[in-house]
Amino acid sequence: MSVFLTGFPGFLGSALVERLLERTDRVDCLIQARYREQAQRRAEQIAGDDWPERIALHVGDITEPDLGLDADTAREIQDRTVETFHLAAVYDLGVSRAVAEAVNVDGTEHVLNFVEGCETPRLHYVSTCYVSGRYDGVFSEADLDVGQTFTNHYEATKFEAEKRVKERMHSLKATIYRPAIVVGDxxxxxxxxxxxxxxxxxxxxxxxxxxxxxxxxxxxxxxxxLVPRDFVVDAIEHLSGLDGSAGEVYQLCDPNxxxxxxxxxxxxxxxxxxxxxxxxxxxxxxxxxxxxxxxxxxxxxxxxxxxxxxxxTQYVCPNTRRDLAGSCIECPPxxxxxxxxxxxxxxxxxxxxxxxx
Incomplete structure (x- = not known):
């Protein structure tokens, strides 16, 4: 059995793969062809010389149906996948509407369809606190569509993508994570x-x-x-392992x-x-x-x-604080x-x- 992940060898994806290997034998990573060499180097850094046995790299594209995978490969991955982590997105505040729609919205829809075909339809979806847009007030984990305006296409399409996840949240046993502005370790x-x-x-x-x-x-x-990368990765790894986290939304933000x-x-x-x-x-x-x-x-x-x-906008995170209690994981000031x-x-x-x- 394995974990399936999109967004490798990205900033958060790479760190999360390293953590996931502590609890699973194998991670199947969907990568873009242009990042193949970078992905191989990163996989070797994480898992050593025998990395192909622990980290499987599959060239594909979330903007395509079936994630750009051939039918046999897709079926093999779905049959052994026990949970999916979807991190791939365009993290660019100046992105065009067309590119943002293709990657953030259509790409998420394709991942949802893929997870639906998995033997175990369990999804961990990384969104952003900024689905809030420019909402004037306190934005909680229970909020999504509050009549907000959006600063850019990144925010607007991540909002649309999260709506798609919400629509199938319970059938896919999905958990949504909303990091604030992620900075270094x-x-x-x-x-x-x-x-x-x-x-x-x-x-x-x-x-x-x-x-x-x-x-x-x-x-x-x-x-x-602002939130440091290690807090975000530690929180996702811990929360994703909780039996009760399916159906929850977690804002990974600084509470103060x-x-x-x-x-x-x-x-x-x-x-x-x-x-x-x-x-x-x-x-x-x-x-x-x-x-x-x-x-x-x-x-x-x-x-x-x-x-x-x-x-x-002000962000609050009662779900996150509740479910991280006792874990020693908290956002540092x-x-x-x-x-x-x-x-x-x-x-x-x-x-x-x-x-x-």
């Missing part, structure tokens, strides 16, 4: 790419000791919800996140900068980065990340690991910024 700072809040850190590091940042409305009240202003202070201290803020409207900041030639490249700040530093993130960034300045697609 809380101990080592290690990450796969620099996006989201890393743009602010890189901008601070390229400035002199006295640095300047814009301050947008709501900085004293709006929150920035800092405000935007507090986050800037933590970033300033970690980078050794004294930050002077200048009040500016969000749309002016975003528009300047988007339309002034060279602005985004000069600052290192992606304009698509700006709305997340003026985000009105940003202040306890921000130095590790910056140290890794300083030591690895040329890591890529783009998402795997």
């Amino acid at each position: 809380s101990e080592t700072g290690a990450t796969e790419k620099y996006d989201g809040p890393y743009g602010i850190l890189r901008f601070l590091l390229c400035q002199p000791r006295h640095a300047v940042l814009p301050r947008m409305a709501g900085a004293e009240t709006y929150e920035v919800n 996140p800092p405000t935007v202003a507090e986050t800037v202070d933590l970033f300033a201290n970690a980078t050794g900068r004294t930050v002077h803020t200048v009040p500016l409207p969000r749309r002016l900041v975003e528009g300047s980065l988007r339309w002034i030639p060279g602005a985004a490249a000069l600052t290192g700040v992606d304009p698509d990340t700006v709305p997340y530093f003026s985000h009105p 940003l202040g306890s690991y921000v130095d590790a993130l910056v140290a890794y960034l300083r030591a690895n300045p040329d890591l890529r910024t783009g998402a795997m697609q």
